[in-house]
Amino acid sequence: MAKHAITAAEAGYLLCHCCHLLCRPQPGSIHSRCPRCGAVLHRRKPNSLARTWALTLTAYILYIPANLLPIMTVTMSGRGEPDTILSGVKELIVGGMWPLALLVFFASITVPVLKLLALTFLLLSVRFGSHWRPWERTVLYRLTESIGRWSMIDVFVITILVAVVELGTLATIEAGAGAVAFGGVVVVTMFAAMSFDPRLIWDCMAPKDGEVSSHSRPEGAYRMQR
Amino acid sequence: MNESPKEGAGDAPEYDAWEAEVKSSRGLPLVWLIPLVALGIGIWLAYKTLSEEGPTITLLFKEAPGLEAGKSKIKFKDVEIGTVESVVLNEDLTGVVVTAKMEKHVATHLGENTAFWVVKPELGLAGVSGLDTLMAGNYIAVEFGGGKVVRSFVGLEHPPRIKADTPGRTFFLAADSAGPLKYGTPIYFRDIQVGQVVDVGLAEDNQSVQVEIFIDAPYHRMVHNSTRFWQVSGIDLSLSAQGVNLKVGSIMSLLQGGITFETPTLNDPKVQSSEPNTHFRLHKDFASIAEGTYTLRQPYLLFFDDSVRGLSVGAPVELKGIRVGTVTELKLALDFGAHKIRIPVVIEIDPERLIPYGAEEVIQRVKEEYKAAMESGRRPFMEKLVERGLRARLKTGNLLTGQLYVDLDFYPESPLKSLDYSGQYPELPTLPSVADELQRNVTEIVANLKKLPLDKIGQELLGTVQGSNRLMNSPELKEAIVSLNAAMKDLRHLAQTADREMVTLSTEAEKSLSATARVLEQLEPGSAMAVDISNALEELAASARSIRALTDYLERHPEALLHGKGGSGGKP
Numbered sequence: 001m002a003k004h005a006i007t008a009a010e011a012g013y014l015l016c017h018c019c020h021l022l023c024r025p026q027p028g029s030i031h032s033r034c035p036r037c038g039a040v041l042h043r044r045k046p047n048s049l050a051r052t053w054a055l056t057l058t059a060y061i062l063y064i065p066a067n068l069l070p071i072m073t074v075t076m077s078g079r080g081e082p083d084t085i086l087s088g089v090k091e092l093i094v095g096g097m098w099p100l101a102l103l104v105f106f107a108s109i110t111v112p113v114l115k116l117l118a119l120t121f122l123l124l125s126v127r128f129g130s131h132w133r134p135w136e137r138t139v140l141y142r143l144t145e146s147i148g149r150w151s152m153i154d155v156f157v158i159t160i161l162v163a164v165v166e167l168g169t170l171a172t173i174e175a176g177a178g179a180v181a182f183g184g185v186v187v188v189t190m191f192a193a194m195s196f197d198p199r200l201i202w203d204c205m206a207p208k209d210g211e212v213s214s215h216s217r218p219e220g221a222y223r224m225q226r
Numbered sequence: 227m228n229e230s231p232k233e234g235a236g237d238a239p240e241y242d243a244w245e246a247e248v249k250s251s252r253g254l255p256l257v258w259l260i261p262l263v264a265l266g267i268g269i270w271l272a273y274k275t276l277s278e279e280g281p282t283i284t285l286l287f288k289e290a291p292g293l294e295a296g297k298s299k300i301k302f303k304d305v306e307i308g309t310v311e312s313v314v315l316n317e318d319l320t321g322v323v324v325t326a327k328m329e330k331h332v333a334t335h336l337g338e339n340t341a342f343w344v345v346k347p348e349l350g351l352a353g354v355s356g357l358d359t360l361m362a363g364n365y366i367a368v369e370f371g372g373g374k375v376v377r378s379f380v381g382l383e384h385p386p387r388i389k390a391d392t393p394g395r396t397f398f399l400a401a402d403s404a405g406p407l408k409y410g411t412p413i414y415f416r417d418i419q420v421g422q423v424v425d426v427g428l429a430e431d432n433q434s435v436q437v438e439i440f441i442d443a444p445y446h447r448m449v450h451n452s453t454r455f456w457q458v459s460g461i462d463l464s465l466s467a468q469g470v471n472l473k474v475g476s477i478m479s480l481l482q483g484g485i486t487f488e489t490p491t492l493n494d495p496k497v498q499s500s501e502p503n504t505h506f507r508l509h510k511d512f513a514s515i516a517e518g519t520y521t522l523r524q525p526y527l528l529f530f531d532d533s534v535r536g537l538s539v540g541a542p543v544e545l546k547g548i549r550v551g552t553v554t555e556l557k558l559a560l561d562f563g564a565h566k567i568r569i570p571v572v573i574e575i576d577p578e579r580l581i582p583y584g585a586e587e588v589i590q591r592v593k594e595e596y597k598a599a600m601e602s603g604r605r606p607f608m609e610k611l612v613e614r615g616l617r618a619r620l621k622t623g624n625l626l627t628g629q630l631y632v633d634l635d636f637y638p639e640s641p642l643k644s645l646d647y648s649g650q651y652p653e654l655p656t657l658p659s660v661a662d663e664l665q666r667n668v669t670e671i672v673a674n675l676k677k678l679p680l681d682k683i684g685q686e687l688l689g690t691v692q693g694s695n696r697l698m699n700s701p702e703l704k705e706a707i708v709s710l711n712a713a714m715k716d717l718r719h720l721a722q723t724a725d726r727e728m729v730t731l732s733t734e735a736e737k738s739l740s741a742t743a744r745v746l747e748q749l750e751p752g753s754a755m756a757v758d759i760s761n762a763l764e765e766l767a768a769s770a771r772s773i774r775a776l777t778d779y780l781e782r783h784p785e786a787l788l789h790g791k792g793g794s795g796g797k798p
Contacts, residue, residue: 051257058261061268069271081297081309177271188260195257 007202014041045197049126055192056119062184063112069178072158076171084178085109085154108154108182111147115189118144122196129204141198148190155183280308280330285342285366287381290322292346292364300326300342302368307332310366324381326366339371341386342379384409393443394421397500399455399485399508401435406483407457413439414458414486420445423485437508439485447499448489455487456509523574524605525554527651528618528632530569532662536630537620543573545634551575553632572651573618573632605652609645612655614638620659630659 008015013022016034023041025032032041045051070082083091085108092101118140124130125137158179165173292298293313300308308328316323328336346364347356359365369386401407404426411423421441429436441449461480463472474480485508491497509515534556543551555572582589599606608616615638623631637657646653658666697703748755780786 047257054257054261058264061261061264065268065271068275087296184264188264 007199009043009199009203014043016041044199044203045195048195048197048200049123051195052119052123052192055188055195056116056123059112059116059185059188059192062181062188063116066178066181066185067109069181070176071154071178071182072161072176073174074165074171075173080172082176085182104154107151111151112182112185112189115144115148115151115193119189119192119196122201126200126204131205134201134205137201138198141193141196141201145190145193148186148193151186151189152183155179155186278330280328281333281336281377282311282325282327283308283336284378285324285326285381286316286379287322287324287344288320288383290324291344292359293322293324293344293366294363298363298365300328300366300368301345302332302370307368308366324366332370334375335370336375336377336379337371337373338376338379339373340379341369341371341382342366343382343385345385392440394441395443395446395449395500395502396424396438396440397449398503398505399437399439400429400505401437401457401508402510404435404437405457406459407435407437407485411482412484413441414484415445415448415488417486418445420448437485448492449487449500449504450489450491450497451500451504452491452497453487453489453500453506454509454515455485455506456512456515458484458486459511522578523551523576525572525574525651526608527649527653528571528573528656529653530571530620530656530659532620532659534569534571534620534630536622536628537571537632538629541629541631542623543575543618543632543634548579550579550634570649571632604647605645608652608654611636612643612645615640616654617643617657618654619657620661622661 008022012024014025014032015022016037016039018039019034019037021034021036023032023034025041025043033039034041067085069084071085071088073082074080085104089101089105089109092098092104122137122141122144125132158173158175161173162175165171290313293310295310295312298310299306300310308326310324310326312325314323314325315321343366344364345356345359345367347359348354356364366381367385407423407426409423409425412419413421413423421439423437424440425438427436427438428434461472461474463470537553537556539553539556541553542549543553551574553571554574555570557570559568559570561568596606615636616634617637617640618632618634620630621633623629634654640657643655646655747753749759750756779791
């Protein structure tokens with residue numbers, strides 16, 4: 001049946017990040033280099049857990065001012081108040097712009113929060129050597145990494161608006177400190193996701209006697225792709 | 227399964243290397259600096275926000291037009307110093323509670339006298355204000371005041387009277403009625419606006435209106451204690467003996483009225499300008515200044531039995547033609563005791579109009595003398611005047627309108643009366659009005675006329691007329707006229723005859739006159755006749771002398787008549 005697949009690490013090899021060359025590490029040296037492209041070789045992403053933790057925490061910390069500080073101030077004909085993300089969403093809802101409100105809410109609040117929660121969950125599961133659904137967790141990780149950049153939409157929109165809407169007294173838009181914090185959250189979260197090594201999810205699934213299927217993916221979840 | 231072609235790749239057990247690499251825990255990884263920095267920044271931001279957090283205040287407004295939670299600003303001198311956080315109704319729905327977050331640096335200035343009011347666009351006769359709020363929305367303006375620092379305030383309905391730091395002075399004016407005066411009514415000095423009304427309300431005694439005004443610096447120095455304030459109405463139409471007098475002020479004053487003042491002692495260096503909060507009287511118009519400068523007023527009661535039609539409240543009370551007071555009340559009273567209707571009229575006399583006249587020490591002495599009586603509420607001087615015959619009576623002031631006025635004058639021949647203190651006010655004795663008397667006299671005359679035997683007189687007159695008529699038409703009279711005619715003819719004839727005779731007569735007279743002239747010519751000196759005459763006269767004189775000698779001789783010797791003249795041997 002299913003033959004136990006061993007990882008490169010288990011086989012005593014290192015995979016080069018850059019050119020994906022399978023190398024054998026040099027004994028005694030702390031940092032071996034890829035003989036082909038010269039990249040530093042790591043068995044796993046170095047300090048993955050610590051870095052991810054640190055960055056995730058940073059994101060959590062930054063997330064507070066990002067929501068409390070005004071993200072931008074729209075001044076139209078002399079009237080205007082700084083808006084935080086939530087008050088902006090509220091404004092949009094009051095203004096009857098439901099789709100836009102939903103979009104902003106999704107991109108600025110749901111996505112970052114979900115990402116942070118997902119990362120936290122992954123970190124905790126790895127930390128406690130959980131065997132619970134490694135495959136789904138990997139999917140979650142992939143999702144987290146791919147969705148990350150979309151959170152930048154907000155920051156992006158703000159920067160464009162600030163640059164474009166300069167009508168003097170009629171209307172001006174200024175970015176607030178919240179935008180900086182929010183951008184920080186997005187960037188730091190992306191780095192956090194990058195520094196997490198999903199292989200760690202599988203590392204704790206060390207082969208135990210008779211446990212085979214636990215490694216295997218769910219039926220039909222994966223198709224051979226050429 | 228690509229084997230590394232590297233030569234250096236030995237067969238050494240890899241696990242040592244792995245151990246060394248994986249378990250290389252070098253204390254705290256540097257990556258933890260990132261959250262630490264973030265935390266630091268976060269903490270600093272939090273601290274900054276919290277330390278800059280200003281006080282939250284609550285304002286109670288009657289209404290909060292156009293205030294929006296989270297949007298409306300609180301401004302001081304057009305600088306934002308706070309934001310409205312919530313606008314809610316208070317529990318009993320009588321007002322609006324506005325919660326606002328103020329900036330920290332104003333926290334210590336929020337004394338209990340701080341004023342908050344909503345600035346909204348206002349379109350008034352005096353112009354438009356608050357236009358900027360049309361674009362930016364209404365805001366709450368602040369005027370900081372001193373006092374204990376508090377956190378809840380009662381908002382004002384209109385801007386506070388005067389900005390606290392405006393240089394100038396506040397004065398109070400007492401007026402009879404507010405008229406068009408309201409907050410913002412301009413105050414003019416020589417048609418320059420120098421201030422405004424800041425408050426209009428009832429005075430404490432509820433008897434008059436108190437107007438608080440503010441005169442901007444440097445014009446407040448123009449206000450002395452002698453300053454007189456009066457209201458400017460737009461149109462001043464007065465009808466007087468000189469004719470119609472129409473004055474129209476500026477359009478502004480026409481629309482919103484105003485107050486103007488003048489200071490007679492303006493250029494007197496000795497006179498100080500008034501202290502702040504001095505009270506002045508506000509006159510209705512310039513003309514009423516003269517009668518309004520008197521603050522002491524004494525009410526008197528007058529009872530008139532005759533009609534007071536034409537007498538109105540405000541009618542003048544005059545003493546010998548000079549105004550001394552005003553009619554303040556007219557009523558109709560039932561006198562149950564005497565079963566008749568009386569008309570009590572209350573007048574106010576300004577004693578200050580009566581200037582003391584006489585030597586200073588006499589005035590002092592009299593004042594001393596009357597002091598006790600005055601303090602007991604009596605009016606001794608008026609008593610004396612009434613004893614001397616002071617009476618009030620109604621007179622017609624204007625024949626056109628039939629306006630009456632109360633005239634005080636002395637009628638020493640009227641029955642003696644005294645000032646009556648029994649009523650609410652001292653009662654001055656009255657006399658029936660002139661018109662009334664006139665009417666009475668006319669009635670009397672008519673009555674007397676009625677008594678005359680007019681019909682009898684008429685009959686007799688008729689008889690006389692008839693008799694004379696008969697005489698006129700009688701034939702005797704005709705005859706008499708005829709004979710008179712004849713006599714007249716004879717007379718004329720006689721006159722003509724005399725005429726003719728007169729001609730001859732006059733020629734005769736001429737002749738005799740010329741003869742006389744000739745005689746006189748002959749008598750001229752040097753003519754023969756004249757010589758003759760003089761000679762004759764001399765002869766006559768000589769004979770007269772001889773006669774005198776003779777008579778003298780005869781007086782001495784009367785016997786000569788008998789004996790003749792004696793000779794030389796006359797007597798034996």
